[in-house]
Amino acid sequence: MNYPEMTKILKDTLSLRWVPVAVRMMRPGEERPPHTIEPAMPLRHCQSIIVARRGNCLYLPPRSHACPDGSGILGLVEMSPKLKSGDLYLLFKKLPTLEIAQKMIGSRPHFSPGSFQATLVAPLDQASFEPDVVIFTLWPEQAMWLCCAQTYHSGERQSFLTSGFNSTCADLVIQPMKTGEMNISFGCYGARASSEIDDFELYLSVPAPLLEPIVHSLVKLGQKSIPEERKKVYLPPVLDKVGSRRGDAPKGTDTHGVQVFIDEKQCLGDGLCAAFCPSGxxxxxxxxxxxxxxxxxxxxxxxxxxxAGQCxxxxxQISNT
Ligand code: SF4
Ligand code: SF4
Incomplete structure:
Protein backbone atom coordinates (compact mmCIF):
# COMPACT_ATOMS: atom_id res chain seq x y z
CA MET A 1 0.00 0.00 0.00
CA ASN A 2 1.43 3.44 -0.85
CA TYR A 3 1.34 6.53 1.35
CA PRO A 4 -1.52 8.33 -0.47
CA GLU A 5 -3.67 5.19 -0.07
CA MET A 6 -2.75 4.91 3.60
CA THR A 7 -3.49 8.60 4.13
CA LYS A 8 -6.97 8.24 2.66
CA ILE A 9 -7.79 5.26 4.90
CA LEU A 10 -6.41 7.03 7.97
CA LYS A 11 -8.36 10.22 7.23
CA ASP A 12 -11.60 8.39 6.50
CA THR A 13 -11.47 5.84 9.31
CA LEU A 14 -10.39 8.22 12.05
CA SER A 15 -12.20 11.32 10.66
CA LEU A 16 -8.94 13.25 10.89
CA ARG A 17 -9.04 17.01 10.92
CA TRP A 18 -5.39 17.30 9.87
CA VAL A 19 -3.43 15.17 7.44
CA PRO A 20 -0.67 13.12 9.13
CA VAL A 21 2.79 14.63 8.67
CA ALA A 22 5.73 12.63 7.33
CA VAL A 23 9.06 13.52 8.98
CA ARG A 24 12.49 12.45 7.84
CA MET A 25 15.82 13.27 9.44
CA MET A 26 18.18 13.75 6.48
CA ARG A 27 21.38 11.79 6.94
CA PRO A 28 24.76 13.37 5.99
CA GLY A 29 25.36 13.02 2.27
CA GLU A 30 21.70 12.53 1.34
CA GLU A 31 20.39 14.63 -1.50
CA ARG A 32 17.53 17.03 -0.99
CA PRO A 33 14.40 15.38 -2.36
CA PRO A 34 12.38 17.00 -5.16
CA HIS A 35 9.31 19.16 -4.54
CA THR A 36 10.53 20.50 -1.20
CA ILE A 37 10.83 24.18 -0.41
CA GLU A 38 13.02 25.90 2.15
CA PRO A 39 10.80 28.29 4.12
CA ALA A 40 11.35 32.02 3.65
CA MET A 41 11.93 32.48 7.36
CA PRO A 42 13.26 30.09 10.03
CA LEU A 43 10.65 27.97 11.78
CA ARG A 44 10.65 26.02 15.00
CA HIS A 45 10.38 22.27 14.41
CA CYS A 46 6.90 22.32 15.97
CA GLN A 47 5.88 25.16 13.63
CA SER A 48 7.17 23.22 10.62
CA ILE A 49 4.79 20.35 11.51
CA ILE A 50 1.89 22.80 11.48
CA VAL A 51 2.99 24.26 8.13
CA ALA A 52 3.31 20.74 6.68
CA ARG A 53 -0.15 19.66 7.77
CA ARG A 54 -1.45 22.69 5.88
CA GLY A 55 -0.11 21.10 2.69
CA ASN A 56 3.54 22.20 2.42
CA CYS A 57 6.59 20.01 1.77
CA LEU A 58 9.53 21.58 3.59
CA TYR A 59 13.29 21.16 3.63
CA LEU A 60 14.83 22.67 6.78
CA PRO A 61 18.62 22.75 7.13
CA PRO A 62 19.98 24.22 10.40
CA ARG A 63 19.71 27.81 9.11
CA SER A 64 15.93 27.31 8.73
CA HIS A 65 15.46 26.10 12.30
CA ALA A 66 14.40 28.88 14.67
CA CYS A 67 14.50 26.91 17.91
CA PRO A 68 18.06 26.38 19.16
CA ASP A 69 16.83 23.84 21.71
CA GLY A 70 14.99 21.75 19.09
CA SER A 71 17.77 21.83 16.50
CA GLY A 72 20.30 20.83 19.18
CA ILE A 73 18.13 17.98 20.45
CA LEU A 74 17.55 16.76 16.87
CA GLY A 75 21.30 16.53 16.28
CA LEU A 76 21.41 19.27 13.63
CA VAL A 77 23.70 21.64 15.59
CA GLU A 78 25.74 21.82 18.76
CA MET A 79 23.50 22.97 21.62
CA SER A 80 24.37 26.31 23.24
CA PRO A 81 26.04 26.15 26.69
CA LYS A 82 23.11 28.03 28.29
CA LEU A 83 20.63 25.45 27.04
CA LYS A 84 22.92 22.54 27.80
CA SER A 85 23.44 23.65 31.38
CA GLY A 86 19.72 24.08 32.15
CA ASP A 87 20.17 27.77 33.14
CA LEU A 88 17.49 28.94 30.73
CA TYR A 89 14.83 26.65 32.22
CA LEU A 90 15.33 28.43 35.55
CA LEU A 91 15.17 31.85 33.92
CA PHE A 92 11.84 30.95 32.26
CA LYS A 93 10.70 29.58 35.64
CA LYS A 94 9.85 26.28 33.99
CA LEU A 95 11.99 24.27 36.42
CA PRO A 96 12.95 25.11 40.02
CA THR A 97 16.61 24.11 40.36
CA LEU A 98 19.65 23.39 38.25
CA GLU A 99 19.73 19.86 39.62
CA ILE A 100 16.20 19.14 38.38
CA ALA A 101 16.95 20.81 35.03
CA GLN A 102 20.03 18.63 34.60
CA LYS A 103 18.04 15.52 35.46
CA MET A 104 15.38 16.37 32.87
CA ILE A 105 18.00 17.13 30.20
CA GLY A 106 19.91 13.94 30.99
CA SER A 107 16.82 11.75 30.58
CA ARG A 108 15.61 13.47 27.40
CA PRO A 109 16.04 11.54 24.15
CA HIS A 110 18.44 13.31 21.78
CA PHE A 111 20.74 12.80 18.82
CA SER A 112 24.43 13.73 18.83
CA PRO A 113 25.37 16.98 17.08
CA GLY A 114 26.03 16.46 13.37
CA SER A 115 23.99 13.26 13.13
CA PHE A 116 21.68 14.86 10.58
CA GLN A 117 21.92 17.64 8.00
CA ALA A 118 18.27 18.75 7.77
CA THR A 119 14.69 17.87 8.59
CA LEU A 120 12.09 17.10 5.95
CA VAL A 121 8.38 17.46 6.68
CA ALA A 122 5.42 16.97 4.35
CA PRO A 123 1.77 15.88 4.30
CA LEU A 124 1.95 12.08 4.27
CA ASP A 125 0.15 11.80 0.93
CA GLN A 126 2.56 14.25 -0.73
CA ALA A 127 5.89 13.15 0.74
CA SER A 128 8.60 12.68 -1.89
CA PHE A 129 10.81 10.96 0.70
CA GLU A 130 10.68 7.91 2.94
CA PRO A 131 9.65 9.14 6.41
CA ASP A 132 11.24 8.05 9.67
CA VAL A 133 8.07 8.85 11.62
CA VAL A 134 4.54 10.04 10.90
CA ILE A 135 3.06 12.60 13.28
CA PHE A 136 -0.70 12.73 13.88
CA THR A 137 -2.63 15.64 15.37
CA LEU A 138 -5.53 14.01 17.18
CA TRP A 139 -8.18 14.27 19.80
CA PRO A 140 -8.09 11.58 22.49
CA GLU A 141 -10.68 9.30 20.91
CA GLN A 142 -8.71 9.14 17.66
CA ALA A 143 -5.50 8.45 19.59
CA MET A 144 -7.32 5.62 21.37
CA TRP A 145 -8.15 3.98 18.02
CA LEU A 146 -4.57 4.30 16.79
CA CYS A 147 -3.46 2.55 19.98
CA CYS A 148 -6.15 -0.12 19.46
CA ALA A 149 -4.94 -0.60 15.87
CA GLN A 150 -1.38 -1.14 17.06
CA THR A 151 -2.60 -3.68 19.63
CA TYR A 152 -4.88 -5.29 17.00
CA HIS A 153 -1.95 -6.55 14.92
CA SER A 154 0.66 -6.99 17.66
CA GLY A 155 -1.25 -7.93 20.81
CA GLU A 156 0.93 -5.43 22.67
CA ARG A 157 -0.08 -2.60 24.95
CA GLN A 158 1.72 0.70 24.47
CA SER A 159 4.28 2.30 26.77
CA PHE A 160 4.88 5.98 26.24
CA LEU A 161 7.79 8.13 27.37
CA THR A 162 6.71 11.72 27.32
CA SER A 163 6.93 15.04 29.13
CA GLY A 164 5.73 18.61 28.78
CA PHE A 165 9.23 19.51 27.60
CA ASN A 166 10.55 19.32 24.02
CA SER A 167 7.55 17.46 22.69
CA THR A 168 7.70 17.69 18.92
CA CYS A 169 11.44 17.07 18.65
CA ALA A 170 12.37 14.74 21.52
CA ASP A 171 9.09 12.90 22.11
CA LEU A 172 7.68 12.73 18.59
CA VAL A 173 10.79 12.24 16.44
CA ILE A 174 13.70 10.94 18.48
CA GLN A 175 11.90 8.65 20.91
CA PRO A 176 9.98 6.68 18.21
CA MET A 177 13.07 6.59 15.96
CA LYS A 178 15.19 5.13 18.75
CA THR A 179 12.66 2.61 20.06
CA GLY A 180 10.72 1.72 16.92
CA GLU A 181 7.53 2.21 18.94
CA MET A 182 4.79 4.80 18.76
CA ASN A 183 4.89 7.67 21.24
CA ILE A 184 2.48 10.29 22.49
CA SER A 185 2.91 13.95 23.29
CA PHE A 186 0.61 16.54 24.77
CA GLY A 187 2.73 19.34 23.33
CA CYS A 188 5.14 21.46 25.33
CA TYR A 189 5.52 25.05 26.49
CA GLY A 190 7.26 26.06 23.27
CA ALA A 191 4.97 24.13 20.94
CA ARG A 192 1.76 25.37 22.54
CA ALA A 193 3.00 28.96 22.82
CA SER A 194 4.30 29.21 19.26
CA SER A 195 2.27 26.88 17.08
CA GLU A 196 -1.32 26.11 16.30
CA ILE A 197 -2.22 23.06 18.36
CA ASP A 198 -5.66 23.41 19.89
CA ASP A 199 -6.20 22.91 23.62
CA PHE A 200 -8.13 19.68 23.04
CA GLU A 201 -5.60 18.17 20.62
CA LEU A 202 -2.58 15.97 21.24
CA TYR A 203 0.11 14.37 19.10
CA LEU A 204 0.89 10.77 18.39
CA SER A 205 3.92 9.69 16.40
CA VAL A 206 4.21 6.38 14.57
CA PRO A 207 7.49 4.96 13.24
CA ALA A 208 7.06 4.50 9.47
CA PRO A 209 7.46 0.66 9.51
CA LEU A 210 4.46 0.37 11.85
CA LEU A 211 2.16 2.43 9.67
CA GLU A 212 0.96 -0.18 7.17
CA PRO A 213 -0.02 -2.83 9.77
CA ILE A 214 -1.80 -0.10 11.72
CA VAL A 215 -3.72 0.96 8.62
CA HIS A 216 -4.76 -2.64 7.89
CA SER A 217 -5.92 -2.98 11.51
CA LEU A 218 -7.91 0.25 11.30
CA VAL A 219 -9.73 -1.06 8.24
CA LYS A 220 -10.87 -4.06 10.32
CA LEU A 221 -11.75 -1.95 13.36
CA GLY A 222 -13.67 0.43 11.10
CA GLN A 223 -16.05 -2.35 10.08
CA LYS A 224 -17.72 -2.64 13.50
CA SER A 225 -15.95 -1.35 16.59
CA ILE A 226 -15.25 2.27 15.59
CA PRO A 227 -18.76 3.06 14.29
CA GLU A 228 -20.35 1.30 17.27
CA GLU A 229 -18.27 3.30 19.75
CA ARG A 230 -19.10 6.52 17.92
CA LYS A 231 -22.80 5.69 18.01
CA LYS A 232 -22.46 5.07 21.79
CA VAL A 233 -24.36 1.81 21.42
CA TYR A 234 -24.07 0.89 25.09
CA LEU A 235 -25.34 4.17 26.40
CA PRO A 236 -28.38 3.28 28.51
CA PRO A 237 -31.26 3.41 28.09
CA VAL A 238 -31.53 2.00 24.57
CA LEU A 239 -35.22 2.33 23.93
CA ASP A 240 -35.54 2.50 20.15
CA LYS A 241 -38.46 0.49 18.82
CA VAL A 242 -39.25 -1.17 22.16
CA GLY A 243 -43.00 -1.15 22.18
CA SER A 244 -43.85 -2.48 25.62
CA ARG A 245 -43.37 -1.06 29.06
CA ARG A 246 -41.26 -2.59 31.81
CA GLY A 247 -44.37 -3.70 33.62
CA ASP A 248 -45.08 -6.09 30.77
CA ALA A 249 -42.05 -8.26 31.49
CA PRO A 250 -43.04 -11.89 31.69
CA LYS A 251 -43.36 -13.44 35.10
CA GLY A 252 -40.10 -14.83 36.40
CA THR A 253 -37.82 -12.43 34.52
CA ASP A 254 -37.67 -9.87 37.32
CA THR A 255 -34.93 -10.72 39.79
CA HIS A 256 -32.74 -8.65 42.10
CA GLY A 257 -34.54 -5.67 40.63
CA VAL A 258 -33.18 -6.25 37.09
CA GLN A 259 -35.53 -6.92 34.24
CA VAL A 260 -34.33 -8.14 30.86
CA PHE A 261 -37.22 -7.52 28.56
CA ILE A 262 -37.01 -8.88 25.01
CA ASP A 263 -39.75 -7.80 22.66
CA GLU A 264 -40.52 -11.06 20.90
CA LYS A 265 -42.38 -9.33 18.11
CA GLN A 266 -39.15 -7.53 17.16
CA CYS A 267 -36.77 -10.42 17.81
CA LEU A 268 -35.31 -12.10 14.71
CA GLY A 269 -33.77 -14.95 16.65
CA ASP A 270 -30.33 -14.28 15.16
CA GLY A 271 -28.68 -14.96 18.52
CA LEU A 272 -26.42 -11.90 18.61
CA CYS A 273 -27.55 -10.94 22.11
CA ALA A 274 -26.87 -14.43 23.47
CA ALA A 275 -23.48 -14.54 21.76
CA PHE A 276 -22.36 -11.17 23.09
CA CYS A 277 -23.80 -11.44 26.63
CA PRO A 278 -20.78 -11.97 28.89
CA SER A 279 -22.92 -13.43 31.69
CA GLY A 280 -24.94 -16.15 29.95
CA ALA A 308 -29.19 -4.01 23.76
CA GLY A 309 -26.39 -2.31 21.83
CA GLN A 310 -25.75 -5.32 19.59
CA CYS A 311 -29.38 -6.17 18.83
CA GLN A 317 -34.70 -3.27 27.24
CA ILE A 318 -32.85 -3.54 30.53
CA SER A 319 -34.16 -1.90 33.67
CA ASN A 320 -33.63 -2.14 37.38
CA THR A 321 -36.95 -1.28 38.94
S1 SF4 B 1 -30.05 -9.75 19.06
FE1 SF4 B 1 -31.24 -11.03 17.66
S2 SF4 B 1 -31.93 -12.75 18.95
FE2 SF4 B 1 -31.32 -11.13 20.35
S3 SF4 B 1 -33.20 -9.97 20.76
FE3 SF4 B 1 -32.18 -8.94 19.06
S4 SF4 B 1 -33.07 -9.85 17.24
FE4 SF4 B 1 -33.57 -11.22 18.95
S1 SF4 C 1 -25.47 -8.49 27.81
FE1 SF4 C 1 -26.17 -9.93 29.43
S2 SF4 C 1 -25.39 -9.00 31.34
FE2 SF4 C 1 -25.29 -7.39 29.77
S3 SF4 C 1 -27.26 -6.30 29.94
FE3 SF4 C 1 -27.58 -7.89 28.39
S4 SF4 C 1 -28.40 -9.64 29.53
FE4 SF4 C 1 -27.51 -8.26 31.06
Missing amino acids: VIEIKEESGMRKAVAMHPELCSMCYTC PQKAI
Missing part, protein backbone atom coordinates in the same frame (compact mmCIF):
# COMPACT_ATOMS: atom_id res chain seq x y z
CA VAL A 281 -28.24 -14.43 30.68
CA ILE A 282 -29.84 -14.94 27.29
CA GLU A 283 -30.48 -18.14 25.38
CA ILE A 284 -32.08 -18.80 22.02
CA LYS A 285 -35.12 -21.09 22.21
CA GLU A 286 -37.02 -22.66 19.39
CA GLU A 287 -40.77 -22.90 19.58
CA SER A 288 -43.11 -23.86 16.72
CA GLY A 289 -40.20 -23.52 14.31
CA MET A 290 -39.44 -19.95 15.48
CA ARG A 291 -36.16 -18.97 17.14
CA LYS A 292 -36.52 -16.35 19.86
CA ALA A 293 -34.20 -14.87 22.47
CA VAL A 294 -35.23 -15.58 26.05
CA ALA A 295 -33.73 -14.11 29.22
CA MET A 296 -33.23 -17.39 31.09
CA HIS A 297 -31.03 -16.06 33.90
CA PRO A 298 -31.85 -12.41 34.55
CA GLU A 299 -30.44 -12.78 38.05
CA LEU A 300 -26.96 -12.88 36.40
CA CYS A 301 -27.49 -9.65 34.46
CA SER A 302 -24.95 -6.90 35.25
CA MET A 303 -26.81 -4.27 33.18
CA CYS A 304 -23.88 -3.75 30.80
CA TYR A 305 -26.26 -3.07 27.88
CA THR A 306 -24.11 -5.09 25.48
CA CYS A 307 -27.08 -7.14 24.25
CA PRO A 312 -30.11 -5.00 15.25
CA GLN A 313 -33.82 -4.74 16.12
CA LYS A 314 -33.38 -2.70 19.32
CA ALA A 315 -35.65 -5.32 20.84
CA ILE A 316 -34.04 -5.48 24.27
